[in-house]
Amino acid sequence: MTDGIPRHEGHQLVLATPADEACAVTAWVRRGVDGGAKVLYAGSEALTTVEQLIGRFDGADVDLSTAADRGQLDVVDPARFYSAEGYERLVTDALADGYPAVRSVSSPDSAAGVLGDARFAEFEQVLDRACRSPETSALCRYDPDLASENDQPTDVLDGHPWGWAAAGLHIEVREPGRLHLHGEVDLANEAMLEAAMRAVSRDLDVLVLDCAQLLFAGVGAWRAIATATEVFRYRGGAVRMRGLHPTARRVLAVTGYDQEFELESES
Amino acid sequence: MNGATDAETDVADRRCEHDALLFDSDESLVTATAPFIADGIAAGDVVIVHGPAYEVDMLRQAFDDDPRVSFEAGTDRYRRMMTTVADYQRLCTAQVPAGRRVRSTGPVPLGDDRRTRLEWTRYEALVERALGALPFFGLCRYDTRTTSPEVLQRRLGAHRRIVTADGSVGNDGYLDPIDLLAELAPAVAPNPLETLPPVVGQPDCRAAAPLRHAVADALHRTGVPAESAGEFVAAVHEVFTNAHQHAAPPISASLHSDGRRWLCVITDSGPGLADPWTGFDAPPPIGRGGLGLWAARQLCDQLDIARARNGTKVSLWLDPD
Numbered sequence: 129m130t131d132g133i134p135r136h137e138g139h140q141l142v143l144a145t146p147a148d149e150a151c152a153v154t155a156w157v158r159r160g161v162d163g164g165a166k167v168l169y170a171g172s173e174a175l176t177t178v179e180q181l182i183g184r185f186d187g188a189d190v191d192l193s194t195a196a197d198r199g200q201l202d203v204v205d206p207a208r209f210y211s212a213e214g215y216e217r218l219v220t221d222a223l224a225d226g227y228p229a230v231r232s233v234s235s236p237d238s239a240a241g242v243l244g245d246a247r248f249a250e251f252e253q254v255l256d257r258a259c260r261s262p263e264t265s266a267l268c269r270y271d272p273d274l275a276s277e278n279d280q281p282t283d284v285l286d287g288h289p290w291g292w293a294a295a296g297l298h299i300e301v302r303e304p305g306r307l308h309l310h311g312e313v314d315l316a317n318e319a320m321l322e323a324a325m326r327a328v329s330r331d332l333d334v335l336v337l338d339c340a341q342l343l344f345a346g347v348g349a350w351r352a353i354a355t356a357t358e359v360f361r362y363r364g365g366a367v368r369m370r371g372l373h374p375t376a377r378r379v380l381a382v383t384g385y386d387q388e389f390e391l392e393s394e395s
Numbered sequence: 396m397n398g399a400t401d402a403e404t405d406v407a408d409r410r411c412e413h414d415a416l417l418f419d420s421d422e423s424l425v426t427a428t429a430p431f432i433a434d435g436i437a438a439g440d441v442v443i444v445h446g447p448a449y450e451v452d453m454l455r456q457a458f459d460d461d462p463r464v465s466f467e468a469g470t471d472r473y474r475r476m477m478t479t480v481a482d483y484q485r486l487c488t489a490q491v492p493a494g495r496r497v498r499s500t501g502p503v504p505l506g507d508d509r510r511t512r513l514e515w516t517r518y519e520a521l522v523e524r525a526l527g528a529l530p531f532f533g534l535c536r537y538d539t540r541t542t543s544p545e546v547l548q549r550r551l552g553a554h555r556r557i558v559t560a561d562g563s564v565g566n567d568g569y570l571d572p573i574d575l576l577a578e579l580a581p582a583v584a585p586n587p588l589e590t591l592p593p594v595v596g597q598p599d600c601r602a603a604a605p606l607r608h609a610v611a612d613a614l615h616r617t618g619v620p621a622e623s624a625g626e627f628v629a630a631v632h633e634v635f636t637n638a639h640q641h642a643a644p645p646i647s648a649s650l651h652s653d654g655r656r657w658l659c660v661i662t663d664s665g666p667g668l669a670d671p672w673t674g675f676d677a678p679p680p681i682g683r684g685g686l687g688l689w690a691a692r693q694l695c696d697q698l699d700i701a702r703a704r705n706g707t708k709v710s711l712w713l714d715p716d
Contacts, residue, residue, distance in 0.1 A: 296604060314603045315636055344607065346632050347686045375625030382481060382693040383686050 134163025134229045137300070138290030139252075139259040143272040143320055146237055150184045152293065153233050156267045158190040165229040165265075166222035167201045170209040172238035178203050200227075209234065210242045212254045219264055228263065235269040252287050259290070272320075285320075285327045294320040305332045310341040313349035321349060325356035333365055340371030350385040366390055412532040413522045414563070415554035416500070417547075419539045423560040424450060425457045428500055431534045431558070435498040436463050441490060445472050445501035446536065473504050476518045477692035480525045480675070487529035496530035503535050505546060510586075510712070512546060513579060514697050519553035520575040525675055534558065581699035586710065588651045588658040595650035600661075603635050606648050610659065613650055619657070619715050627713040630694035631659050633687040634709050638663040642707060657713040664706040674698075 137159075144152035160167045169181055178196045181203050185192050195201040208214040209232075222230045234255075236248045243251060255266040270284060272294060285292055291300040295316035300308045307328060313321055329335050335357065339345075357367050368390040372380070377394075380386040416431075418424040428444075432454070435442035442464045444454050451468040458464060473479050487497045503519060506512030522533055535554065537547055552570040556563050570578075595609040610631050614624035631648070638646045642665025651658045674688030692698045697712040 312604060312607075314607075314632065315639065316602065316604070344628075344632070346603075346629065346636060347690050348636065351686065373625070374622055375629055378622075378626055378694065379629055379690060382478075382690050384485075 134160060134165045134231070134265075136229070136262040137231070137265040137267075139256050139266050139288050140268070140291040140293065140300075141285065141288035142267060142269050142292070143294035143317075144269055145271060146235075149235070149269050150188060152269065153267060154185065154188045154190050155298075156231070157185070157192070157233065160229075160231040160265075161190060161192070161195045161200060163229065164200075164227065165231050166225070166227040167195065168209070168218055168222070168230065168232040169201070169203050170232065170234040170238045171203045171206050173241055175203060175238070176205075206238055206242045210239045210248075210251055212251075215251075215254055215258065219258055219261075223263060229265070230263060231265040231267070233267050233269065237269075237271075249287070256287070256289075265290075285323055292320060292324050297321065299324050301328065305334060306336040306338065308338045308341065309345075312344040313342070313352075314344070314346050315348060318348045318352045322352035322356045325353050329357050329360040329365065329367075332360070334368055335360070335365065336368045336370065338370050339373070339376060342371075342373070342376065345376055345379070347379060347383055350380060350383060354385055354388050361388065368392060411523055411526045411529060413526075413554055414532075414534050414556040414558050415551055415566070416534050416536045416558040417539050418536065418560065421453060424536070424538075425453060426560040427558050428454060428534070428536070429457060431498065431500055431532075432458060432464060435496075435532075436461060438496065440496045440498045440532070441465070441486070443467060443497070443499040443501070445470055445499065447502070450502075450536075467501075473501075473515075475693065475696055476514050476521075477675075477698070479518065480521060481689075481693055483526055483531060484529060487526060487531045490530055496532055498532045498534075500534040501536060502538070503550070505542060510697065516546070516549050516553075517576065517579050519550050520572050520579060521675055522553065524572045581701040581710065586658060588653055588656065589649070589660060591651045591653060593649040593651055595648070595659075597648045599645045600635065600648045601644075601646075603632050603639070606635055607632050610650055613652075614657070614713075617652070619713070623713060623715045626694040627657065627659075627711070630691040630698070630711050631661070633691040633694070634659075634661050634698070634711060637687050637691075638665065638707075638709075641665065655714075655716065657715075659711045659713075660708060661711070662703070662706055662708045667702045667707040668700060674700075 142152045142156070157167055175181060178201060181201070182192045182196060192201055204218060209218070219230045236245065239248050239251065252268065255268070258264045259266050268288060289301060291298065293299070296311045297313050297317040297320070298310040299321065300310065302308055353367065357365065361367060370392045372391060377386070377391065380391065416427050418427055432442055432444065444451055444464055445467040448468040451466050455466045460466070472482070483497065483499070490497055504511070504515045506515050519535065537550065539547065551557065551566060552568055552575050553572070554566055555569050557566050594613045597606055597609065600606050607628050611624060611628045614627065635646065635648065638661060642663035644664065646661065646663045648659065648661045651660070673685070674692050691711070695711045696714045699710045701708045701710070
């Protein structure tokens with residue numbers, strides 16, 4: 129939170145199957161609820177009521193019942209949610225009701241009954257425009273199989289310039305050229321990490337990775353970053369790492385990847 | 396080598412040398428070691444003399460504490476087998492552009508128990524293979540007064556020449572590293588630690604994160620230092636990932652402890668390693684695979700791979716002391 133307003137997290141992406149959606153978005157939803165934001169969840173054929181949504185998060189580390197009781201949490205009819213006018217009106221109304229911020233959760237799956245793929249891409253632009261305002265943050269859930277399709281991951285990631293998440297890893301762009309890595313990297317999310325590094329290293333001289341919240345990264349993580357930034361570094365770009373934990377430094381040293389990146393000294 | 400400098404070509408032509416030195420007195424130690432050190436100084440080599448303080452100080456005195464020699468008393472240069480190998484590889488590689496060789500003399504640990512004795516005998520077998528193309532000359536010192544004949548005979552098999560105060564002779568008992576390693580292959584039979592009830596047991600392990608977390612929690616609960624625990628968890632992760640990517644399920648994992656040492660056993664139903672040297676050789680070029688096992692070997696105290704009838708068994712050891 130900043131000055132009583134939930135932190136602006138912009139337009140972000142999470143890779144998860146429909147079955148894993150609740151687990152994947154719990155932290156996002158919790159931050160919104162705890163920060164007093166209005167949380168708008170796009171409904172679908174299978175999700176039409178707040179009670180159903182609360183059931184999906186049963187056992188998760190977030191209290192949705194209280195939020196729902198006070199009107200802070202809504203499941204929105206997809207026909208209303210997935211239109212430029214509809215979404216903008218939802219945001220305007222929430223702010224007019226006194227909420228300091230608005231955050232939403234949506235997906236191509238939930239939009240399928242209302243929008244096709246091409247029109248969902250157009251709707252993403254609506255979200256992007258809305259998220260330029262510091263009061264609005266939006267999270268889009270995509271199926272993780274997209275991370276393995278040629279070219280598509282980078283296109284999908286490009287459309288969510290604020291950050292990406294998958295299987296316990298959250299990559300956040302808080303300012304151009306500086307990424308914060310939260311969580312753990314392994315086989316479950318290395319492909320996304322590589323795609324994200326590839327997307328973000330364009331048009332930069334220095335890419336800074338803040339690793340203070342990176343709790344685990346195997347050899348595959350450093351290989352993914354090295355592979356994704358190989359051309360970037362060949363052309364003179366630098367990948368600078370901050371806040372590395374001791375084990376991460378050790379893995380970088382034994383693999384030789386410490387010679388490929390700039391590792392800032394421990395403070 | 397296209398594009399190589401004269402210095403680089405000269406050094407590359409010299410193969411790794413790996414001799415054993417036998418001594419049974421202070422005088423014979425100095426007499427036998429002196430030519431090795433003197434030749435290294437004259438050639439401009441990186442000369443390292445390591446070992447117990449008493450021995451290192453004797454040799455330091457014999458050479459008037461020559462600044463061109465690195466006298467390392469009581470270092471942890473030989474704490475973990477694969478770390479020792481990797482460190483020498485890095486040191487030697489760094490000397491290639493300058494045309495310098497690394498020359499190191501000192502004792503190889505005898506080991507406190509059968510397992511660690513075997514591990515350091517494997518080290519001796521690995522030196523020529525792991526450092527073969529690098530500018531390395533190792534002279535391994537053995538005090539015949541304190542080394543058992545059985546251990547000595549096994550260790551000598553890894554050395555092409557035997558040096559004493561009387562000079563150097565070829566070793567008729569030299570064995571090809573492949574054959575020597577085969578003799579030292581890990582047993583498939585369970586280690587006694589495996590008979591203890593597992594602290595962590597995952598008979599059908601399908602993802603790395605739950606295994607990592609379970610092992611990390613177990614180590615943390617019992618007060619294993621964070622640095623040691625973190626590296627061990629990383630090693631377990633790499634072995635599991637290797638099995639997940641290249642072997643066949645089910646992959647089972649178990650963690651055992653006798654209150655002092657830790658043993659993680661990971662088994663799979665795959666065909667095993669096609670190349671017995673996987674994870675022992677210097678890392679492949681950046682960006683290609685093969686680094687996981689290489690890293691795992693350096694992140695734990697010992698890693699054994701045994702080929703069972705129905706799959707592969709990897710044992711990872713942590714000795715926090």
